[in-house]
Amino acid sequence: MLGRETALITLAMIIFLLLLSAPLMNVLSSSPLSLSSGRLLSSPMSLQQFTLEDHRGNRFDHADLLGRWNILSYGFIHCPDLCPSSLAVIKSLKQRLVDREEYDDVGVLFYSVDPERDSVEKMARFVAHFGADIVGLRAPEGVDSDGSKAAFERSLAMKVVISNDGPENSYNVSHGMSLYLFNPQAELYAVFWPHVDDAGRSLFNLENLYEDYLLIRERADIANKGDLDGL
Numbered sequence: 001m002l003g004r005e006t007a008l009i010t011l012a013m014i015i016f017l018l019l020l021s022a023p024l025m026n027v028l029s030s031s032p033l034s035l036s037s038g039r040l041l042s043s044p045m046s047l048q049q050f051t052l053e054d055h056r057g058n059r060f061d062h063a064d065l066l067g068r069w070n071i072l073s074y075g076f077i078h079c080p081d082l083c084p085s086s087l088a089v090i091k092s093l094k095q096r097l098v099d100r101e102e103y104d105d106v107g108v109l110f111y112s113v114d115p116e117r118d119s120v121e122k123m124a125r126f127v128a129h130f131g132a133d134i135v136g137l138r139a140p141e142g143v144d145s146d147g148s149k150a151a152f153e154r155s156l157a158m159k160v161v162i163s164n165d166g167p168e169n170s171y172n173v174s175h176g177m178s179l180y181l182f183n184p185q186a187e188l189y190a191v192f193w194p195h196v197d198d199a200g201r202s203l204f205n206l207e208n209l210y211e212d213y214l215l216i217r218e219r220a221d222i223a224n225k226g227d228l229d230g231l
Contacts, residue, residue: 033219037208038179038192040216045188050152052111055123055136065186069217070107072180074158076114076173077126082202083110086177086194087130089204094131096210103217108134113153113160114173115139156180156188177202179209181216190216 033040052060073090075083090108097104110127112118115138118126123136139149153160159176179192192209194202 033215035190035192035212035215037195037205037212038190040190040219041188044183044185045155047186047188048151048155050148050155051140052137052148052152053120053140055120055127055138057120060135060137062186065182067184068105068107069103069184069189070109070182072109072111072182074111074113074156074176074178076112077118077122078114079173082177084129086179086204087134089206089209090179091130091134092206093209093213094133096206097213102214106213110134110136111152112136112138113158115141115149179204181213183220189220 047062047065049062054060071090073083073086075086077083087110094104094106094108096102097106108131110130112123118138120138123138127134127136156178158178160173177194180188181190181192183189190212192204192212194204195208196202
C-alpha cells in the first residue's frame with residue numbers, strides 16, 4: 001500500500017510539473033529565492049473566483065483569504081496516512097511559530113477533494129485533531145454548477161484521480177501532495193513539496209518547512225518596505 005501511494009505521489013508530482021496551468025508555470029519557472037522544500041513564485045498569482053464551504057457550513061470564498069497569511073493542504077479525510085501526516089507537520093509548524101513568536105499570524109486550511117463523502121460534520125470532527133484554528137473546506141452540497149470546485153483545483157494545479165475500482169461500486173481517490181502558501185492579498189505566494197526519505201516515503205520535513213517559511217516571510221517584509229537588497 002505504501003509503495004503504491006508513494007508511486008502515485010511521485011507520478012502526481014511529475015504530472016504537476018508537466019501539466020501546470022500556464023500562469024502557475026510562468027511564476028514557478030524563475031523563483032527569486034532558493035528553498036529546500038518548495039518554490040517561491042516570481043510574482044504572486046491571483047486565484048480564479050471560487051465558492052466553498054467550511055467545516056461549520058459557512059460560505060468560504062476569496063474574501064476569506066484576505067488580511068492574513070494562510071497555508072493550505074489538500075486531500076480527503078479517510079486518507080490513511082498522507083493527509084494526517086501532512087497536517088500533523090503543519091500543526092507542529094504552527095505551534096513552533098507561536099512558541100517562538102515568529103510570524104505566527106498564519107491560518108491553516110485543509111481542502112477536501114472528496115466532498116461526496118467528506119460531509120461538513122465529518123470534516124469538523126477530522127480537523128479538530130489538528131488544532132482549534134484549522135479550517136476545513138469542501139465544495140458545497142450538490143452539483144458544482146458554477147464550476148467553483150474545478151476552478152479552485154485547477155488554479156492551484158491540484159492533481160486528483162478518482163477511480164471506480166473500489167469494492168461494491170465505490171470509488172478510490174488518489175491525489176498529489178503539495179502545500180500552498182497565500183499572502184494577505186489572497187494570492188498564491190509559494191508552493192511546498194515533500195521530500196522522499198530513506199524508506200521511499202514522501203513526507204514533509206518540519207525543519208525544512210520551518211526554515212523555508214521564515215525565509216519567505218522575511219523576504220516579504222523586506223519587499224513590503226520596498227528594499228530587496230538585503231536578500
